[in-house]
Amino acid sequence: MSYNNIKFEKDGVIGILTIDRPKALNALNTETVTELNDCVGKIENDPEVKVVIITGGGSKSFVAGADIVEMSTKNAVEGRFFGKIAQDTFTRIENLPQPVIAAVNGYALGGGCELACACDFRYASENAKFGQPEVGLGITPGFGGTQRLPRVVGRGYGKELIYTASMIDAEEAHRIGLVNKVVPQEQLMDEAKKTAKKIASNAKIAVQLAKAAINRGINCDVITGIAYEDEVFGLCFATEDQKEGMAAFVEKRKANFTDK
Incomplete structure (x- = not known):
């Protein structure tokens, strides 16, 4: 599978899907989300893939959010269409038959936090940052954040994060149940693969x-x-x-x- 903004590779029975726009901190524009949706469609029909790991390219960001430059010029109809594309893609990830682990390195803000919440569970590097900053930009979370984040961390923490547009570090994310494990950045993928292999060893x-x-x-x-x-x-x-x-x-x- 060849794409402009994402990469997909197999490590045995583990599929590794990387959002790969490091110069843009892996921000999600329409092309990236469309590619992601196409790739996920292929993964769900691939009998060789037993577990999926989603991560971000580079050392600074998982996904820093939706592409603000692209969104800033949209009207109401275009904004809703963009949100629907991402919602459908993230729901497809959530409903993949294979378990999906988010390996979060660096920023997971806005659409990045929403993408992580669409995965089955999350491992974070020590430099990870999470947040839903949308209300500070005059919008609401639009890629499933108002629904999935409160389901993951509970209503109180979910509402607080969304209403305040606050950014939290990996340890706080672990404390409130947003991530399962925090590890040094250089160990993140190894730890995710270790768990993926354990899952894949079962029926x-x-x-x-x-x-x-x-x-x-x-x-x-x-x-x-x-x-x-x-x-x-x-x-x-x-x-x-x-x-x-x-x-x-x-x-x-x-x-x-x-x-x-």
Whole structure:
């Protein structure tokens, strides 16, 4: 896959998607978001990719936000269209069958924080900075931030970050639950890959069904969510990996999953 503003490569069963506009601090313009959407569409249909890591090119920024230069000239119709493209892309990332880890190096502001929140969980380098600065620019978060950020960190912290347009460091992001782990910058990708490999070593179908159940349950009442869990739990017993996993446990050996 060849793009102007992003890169995608495979490291075994791990797909690494890099927003690669370092001179613009990886800011999201229309072309970048369109490329991202195209790439994600290919990833979701790639059986070789078991886990995805999303990161930013260069050492300063994950994604510093949407491209303000491009946005500054838009009218209401154009602004809404731009927001819809990004919302659809981030929702597609959220709903990828594969687990997605955000490896956040440097700035994750505005659209960058929203992109990170669309991933399943986040690892941050010590120099990471998070925030939703939109109200300081006369707009609201428009790429899912008003919905996903409060779901990740809770209403109180989410509202405070959005209303104040404050920027927080990696340690504070870890304290409020926005990121799972903070590591030195030079260790960030190794740590994300280590976790990705651990995920990939498990039964692929079971991992993907677990993700689907979690995502479905978060957006409905608990009784409906549990009913969906019951369905995917039952489906697992139709897989070869369930038979192999349980046989390996009984026989005290390592399971050899075949993703079937």
